Amino acid sequence: MRRVSQIKQTEKKRNIRENLRNLRETILRETKMENTIQKNYIIVGQGLAGTMLAQTFIKQGKTVLVIDEPGLSKASKIAAGLYNPVVFKRLVKSWMADELIAFMDDFYFGSEKLLGTNFYFKKQIVRLFAEEQEKTLWLKKTNEDVGKYLSKTIEDDFLSDLIYNPLGSAEVIDAGNLDTRLFLDAFRNYFREQNNLLEEKFDYDQLIISKNSVTYKNYTADKIIFCEGYKTTENPYFSWLPFKLTKGEIITIKLLGDTEVGFDKVINKGVFILPVGDNTYKVGATYEWTNLTDLPTEKGKTELIDKLQKVLKVPFKIIDHQAGIRPTVIDRRPIIGLHPKHSAMAVFNGMGTKGVMLAPYFAKHFFDFLEKNIPLDKEVNIVRFGATFKL
Numbered sequence: 001m002r003r004v005s006q007i008k009q010t011e012k013k014r015n016i017r018e019n020l021r022n023l024r025e026t027i028l029r030e031t032k033m034e035n036t037i038q039k040n041y042i043i044v045g046q047g048l049a050g051t052m053l054a055q056t057f058i059k060q061g062k063t064v065l066v067i068d069e070p071g072l073s074k075a076s077k078i079a080a081g082l083y084n085p086v087v088f089k090r091l092v093k094s095w096m097a098d099e100l101i102a103f104m105d106d107f108y109f110g111s112e113k114l115l116g117t118n119f120y121f122k123k124q125i126v127r128l129f130a131e132e133q134e135k136t137l138w139l140k141k142t143n144e145d146v147g148k149y150l151s152k153t154i155e156d157d158f159l160s161d162l163i164y165n166p167l168g169s170a171e172v173i174d175a176g177n178l179d180t181r182l183f184l185d186a187f188r189n190y191f192r193e194q195n196n197l198l199e200e201k202f203d204y205d206q207l208i209i210s211k212n213s214v215t216y217k218n219y220t221a222d223k224i225i226f227c228e229g230y231k232t233t234e235n236p237y238f239s240w241l242p243f244k245l246t247k248g249e250i251i252t253i254k255l256l257g258d259t260e261v262g263f264d265k266v267i268n269k270g271v272f273i274l275p276v277g278d279n280t281y282k283v284g285a286t287y288e289w290t291n292l293t294d295l296p297t298e299k300g301k302t303e304l305i306d307k308l309q310k311v312l313k314v315p316f317k318i319i320d321h322q323a324g325i326r327p328t329v330i331d332r333r334p335i336i337g338l339h340p341k342h343s344a345m346a347v348f349n350g351m352g353t354k355g356v357m358l359a360p361y362f363a364k365h366f367f368d369f370l371e372k373n374i375p376l377d378k379e380v381n382i383v384r385f386g387a388t389f390k391l
Contacts, residue, residue, distance in 0.1 A: 337382030
């Protein structure tokens with residue numbers, strides 16, 4: 001009986017919330033401004049996912065409004081922006097690597113031309129071997145499908161004056177990084193110049209949801225798409241999605257001493273060391289699942305320093321220390337699709353640590369779904385989490 005009573009109380013609360021929501025939308029609809037601006041899509045969030053989605057839609061001739069609170073997209077901006085077609089742990093190709101890399105080259109090089117700014121860089125990743133078995137496996141894998149991304153020779157003295165490299169190293173081909181801050185800032189200016197940007201915190205109470213459209217303040221659109229990163233967990237319409245948030249910390253260092261010439265390739269062993277110019281490097285990253293704030297910690301810094309000192313022979317100083325929260329998903333795949341109840345509402349999120357690779361391809365994939373009725377890949381489709389949906 002107690003269980004039945006609890007169920008009835010829960011249903012009663014849901015009905016109250018639904019009635020209040022309907023009342024609020026009715027009031028907003030009746031007081032709607034006459035000078036409504038029509039857009040095809042409203043995109044909430046201008047991190048990597050939201051930026052690439054907006055630009056993809058604009059390229060396809062659609063009108064877009066991007067709503068973003070200044071300073072909110074911190075995780076995207078502090079990210080190293082590395083892309084790597086190889087999973088080091090098993091030495092296999094990263095999921096969809098062939099398709100993703102071909103697509104991202106076209107997207108980023110095209111964006112550089114559009115914006116007149118260079119932010120997409122091809123850089124080999126030097127893998128320092130931790131044991132002889134890893135070296136043996138690497139040479140074996142060069143003859144398999146993943147071998148197209150692996151150098152076939154082992155170098156024993158790579159940067160021996162700067163790097164501890166007792167077991168040798170090899171390189172990942174067709175890797176590199178996106179300068180995420182430069183990329184996002186350049187597109188923010190572009191969206192602003194094109195009058196496609198509303199710089200404010202999104203107010204869910206101002207959203208009116210209809211069957212085939214949405215209205216936000218004096219804007220009306222066919223659909224609204226949320227690209228809010230980890231903030232999706234606070235979205236009243238999508239908070240039911242099973243995100244597994246992870247905090248990551250990165251330090252920026254400068255080499256000291258007589259080191260006038262550093263290195264221009266990415267080093268990987270326990271941490272990544274990414275050259276960013278002027279003998280300066282980004283080093284990361286940590287993974288934390290409990291202390292989910294965007295504040296850097298002494299624990300994170302100490303962890304990175306300890307790992308870095310096992311790789312670098314030369315002294316260095318820390319010139320910056322940042323943290324952000326990644327919107328990773330329990331099955332490590334993006335979450336893309338329409339809301340189970342509201343067909344004018346959608347989500348494009350969960351790119352995680354591979355956002356630089358995933359977002360360009362799946363932005364076009366989502367466009368084809370919305371505009372051409374091409375089915376979504378089942379591995380990214382939001383319907384895979386339908387059973388967890390709560391009204």
